[in-house]
Amino acid sequence: MQVVITGGAGFLGQRLARQLLAQGSLPDSTGQLQTISKIVLVDIVAATGFDDARIEQITGDIADSALLERAITTESSAIFHLAAIVSGQAESDFELGMRINLEASRLLLERCRICGHQPRVIFTSSVAVFGGELPAVVQDNTALNPQSSYGAQKAIAELLLNDYSRKGFVDGRVLRLPTISVRPGKPNKAASSFASGIIREPLNGESTVCPVGPEVRLWLLSPRKVIACLIHGYTLSTEALGARRTVNLPGVSVTVGEMVAALERVAGADVAGRVEWKHDPAIDRIISSWPGAWDATRATSLGFTCDASFDDIVRAYIADDLSVA
Amino acid sequence: MQVVITGGAGFLGQRLARQLLAQGSLPDSTGQLQTISKIVLVDIVAATGFDDARIEQITGDIADSALLERAITTESSAIFHLAAIVSGQAESDFELGMRINLEASRLLLERCRICGHQPRVIFTSSVAVFGGELPAVVQDNTALNPQSSYGAQKAIAELLLNDYSRKGFVDGRVLRLPTISVRPGKPNKAASSFASGIIREPLNGESTVCPVGPEVRLWLLSPRKVIACLIHGYTLSTEALGARRTVNLPGVSVTVGEMVAALERVAGADVAGRVEWKHDPAIDRIISSWPGAWDATRATSLGFTCDASFDDIVRAYIADDLSVA
The missing domain is CATH 3.40.50.720 (NAD(P)-binding Rossmann-like Domain)
Incomplete structure (x- = not known):
């Protein structure tokens, strides 16, 4: 094979x-x-x-x-x-x-x-x-x-x-x-790069910019x-x-605001406070055109599975990828 | 220009x-x-x-x-x-x-x-x-x-x-x-070639084969x-x-049976009798996968127009393309 x-x-x-x-x-x-x-x-x-x-x-x-x-x-x-x-x-x-x-x-x-x-x-x-x-x-x-x-x-x-x-x-x-979240490593040129960055950078002790508003809904998988x-x-x-x-x-359907709230629940207010909100119209235009959820009935019946919650996704990143300083 | x-x-x-x-x-x-x-x-x-x-x-x-x-x-x-x-x-x-x-x-x-x-x-x-x-x-x-x-x-x-x-x-x-009907000229390699042939050939005095059943519904334009x-x-x-x-x-939504009935109304039973029904599974598979009608509200509001009926389509062919022997 x-x-x-x-x-x-x-x-x-x-x-x-x-x-x-x-x-x-x-x-x-x-x-x-x-x-x-x-x-x-x-x-x-x-x-x-x-x-x-x-x-x-x-x-x-x-x-x-x-x-x-x-x-x-x-x-x-x-x-x-x-x-x-x-x-x-x-x-x-x-x-x-x-x-x-x-x-x-x-x-x-x-x-x-x-x-x-x-x-x-x-x-x-x-x-x-x-x-x-x-x-x-x-x-x-x-x-x-x-x-x-x-x-x-x-x-x-x-x-x-x-x-x-x-x-x-x-x-x-x-x-x-x-959208895949949380990707390890560095930001990339994907419009959705922030969907990992707003979790990854704060957990690594760095501040980060969120280019879309907290009401924007994403469909995520770890x-x-x-x-x-x-x-x-x-x-x-x-x-x-x-x-x-x-x-x-x-996938898991959450708003960007809910993602940061999950980060605060899992890692504390200090970590979540490292997210700075600064609107970027070019990124917002692409991201807002994407669906925040879709019906995954067929996938589920075929045996595909996803994360239970965004809190779990944050914990999976910490377990799999967060390097201990 | x-x-x-x-x-x-x-x-x-x-x-x-x-x-x-x-x-x-x-x-x-x-x-x-x-x-x-x-x-x-x-x-x-x-x-x-x-x-x-x-x-x-x-x-x-x-x-x-x-x-x-x-x-x-x-x-x-x-x-x-x-x-x-x-x-x-x-x-x-x-x-x-x-x-x-x-x-x-x-x-x-x-x-x-x-x-x-x-x-x-x-x-x-x-x-x-x-x-x-x-x-x-x-x-x-x-x-x-x-x-x-x-x-x-x-x-x-x-x-x-x-x-x-x-x-x-x-x-x-x-x-x-x-689907365009009635095309003048000869049959071509389109799966829908018969949608013109079953009108054109009988009007030109020739017999023709219809490869799909009379219940098949088509969406047509002259x-x-x-x-x-x-x-x-x-x-x-x-x-x-x-x-x-x-x-x-x-377009005009008609069944193949209704097309032949329109031919009979416009040109008589002798002409319509030149259609022979002989099923072709390869053509039927493609044709039956196509929609028999779609909602053309947007097109109509943009000013596009179609034929009033399939009878009109047959008459348009006779007026525009049927050569007098």
């Missing part, structure tokens, strides 16, 4: 690889557990800190078909396609977003089609595919109406993965992720639950999934 | 060109009428029968960016992007459909972005973007769920045109067309109304259209 992870040097890619190394096996398409012999991490830079013979790293441009030919072969049974340009950057650098979020996804699917072995491809989509006038709770049949280039590119890749699956070229699974959902998304049988390859993952 | 029509040698493209030559002018983006000085027809073959100095023909591959550079310049104020591989052919020749319906659309929008003059781009989409479990009447906010590669490619091009419009690279208008909608779609002010660039055009 060989696994490919694009964006393999990124935060989710590395964490997924570590989890797969730890568990050591995945079921094949018949449900039989198979030992993982190789995990190929594909990214623009190499991941560091892996000391395992099963890890192979391929660095380069994911939108280069020659690189994809090296990365994906008829032995690649599970392909986690996580490589992406994040929302804020795809908005400011249109060409880069189109090349990585759209063209690389198309080339990856073409590579799979040409290989002809119908691999399982797990693709991460986003709340950003929705926008405009939305119901209070987005439904499975709510129309996509992205209000950012990132959202449009993700929506297009969803359609591609669905059609390549319908044609039998891949066995695709699109997981629409809630990194540990995202990894579990990715692996569950791979594991699901084709029959259980049916014709519709897109699944709205479960 | 210069106009570009891709698919300009096709049935709709030629008819649109003739209408534009006849009316001689179009409003510019400020609403001022401007004389049409040039109409560039872009297609894989040249259109015949045009004897007008305003017509320029460019033949070649629409998915070739060098050809698009010649066809589209900063002088191209109105671009009607009609070139497409039809549904049945895009399903049987996946690569060709992807290249023309997706890649050429992307390259055309890229060419406009690089030109930088924000032309009005009128793009024709289709009932085929919908599918799966549908409400009896599709609404503006019904989720796209194409069940054919043609539908997926049209849905992707819709998303691209919306995002390029949001970014200000083009002033795009997506018109979702009902060629003359399609041309009027294309020009109206160009003419609409950007303000009237607003942020959502996709319009579900009005």
Whole structure:
């Protein structure tokens, strides 16, 4: 059993690889557990800190078909396609977003089609595919109406993965992720970067700026639950999934004000006091176009699970990622 | 005022060109009428029968960016992007459909972005973007769920045109067309080819095969109304259209059985008796995934109009296209 992870040097890619190394096996398409012999991490830079013979790293441009030919072969049974340009950057650098979020996804699917072995491809989509006038709770049949280039590119890749699956070229699974919180590390160029920063920075003793108002509602999932959902998304049988390859993952619906209140409950008023409110219209425009909740009935019935509360998400960050000074 | 029509040698493209030559002018983006000085027809073959100095023909591959550079310049104020591989052919020749319906659309929008003059781009989409479990009447906010590669490619091009419009690279208008009936000429490789054939062939004294049952419901628009909608779609002010660039055009909702009954009312039982019913599962699968009606309230409020009845559509074909033997 060989696994490919694009964006393999990124935060989710590395964490997924570590989890797969730890568990050591995945079921094949018949449900039989198979030992993982190789995990190929594909990214623009190499991941560091892996000391395992099963890890192979391929660095380069994911939108280069020659690189994809090296990365994906008829032995690649599970392909986690996580490589992406994040929302804020795809908005400011249109060409880069189109090349990585759209063209690389198309080339990856073409590579799979040409290989002809119908691999399982797990693709991460986003709340950003929705926008405009939305119901209070987005439904499975709510129309996509992205209000950012990132959202449009993700929506297009969803359609591609669905059609390549319908044609039998891949066995695709699109997981629409809630916003991930709390990401460890540094702020990034995602419009939603603050959704981690307002928890992470105060817990690390630093002040931070929240660019949207406390009334803004977000749909959140912790990194540990995202990894579990990715692996569950791979594991699901084709029959259980049916014709519709897109699944709205479960999450926790909270306002930004409630997030800071949870931080205060878990870590105290001094920590929560490190959040400074300073409105940023560009970020607010993108974030406010995203749904604050969607109906995850189908995901739940398929066995996907989420965090119990945002307090739990804060505690998970403290347990998994907060380094002791 | 210069106009570009891709698919300009096709049935709709030629008819649109003739209408534009006849009316001689179009409003510019400020609403001022401007004389049409040039109409560039872009297609894989040249259109015949045009004897007008305003017509320029460019033949070649629409998915070739060098050809698009010649066809589209900063002088191209109105671009009607009609070139497409039809549904049945895009399903049987996946690569060709992807290249023309997706890649050429992307390259055309890229060419406009690089030109930088924000032309009005009128793009024709289709009932085929919908599918799966549908409400009896599709609404503006019904989720796209194409069940054919043609539908997926049209849905992707819709998303691209919306995002390029949001970014200000083009002033795009997506018109979702009902199935066009009655097309003149010969059967084509569209799954919906029969929707014209079951009227056209009997009126021309020929027998014809209907591959779906009489209970199948279609959403139809005549060629003359399609041309009027294309020009109206160009003419609409950007303000009237607003942020959502996709319009579900009005149409006539009839079953295939009602179509043949209308043919009998207009042309007699002998003519209608030339329809032979012979089920084709491949065509039925695609056609039955399309909606038989959608809510056209927004289109109607924007001033788009359709035929009054299918009887009128049959009469329009007889008036416009039926050659007297």
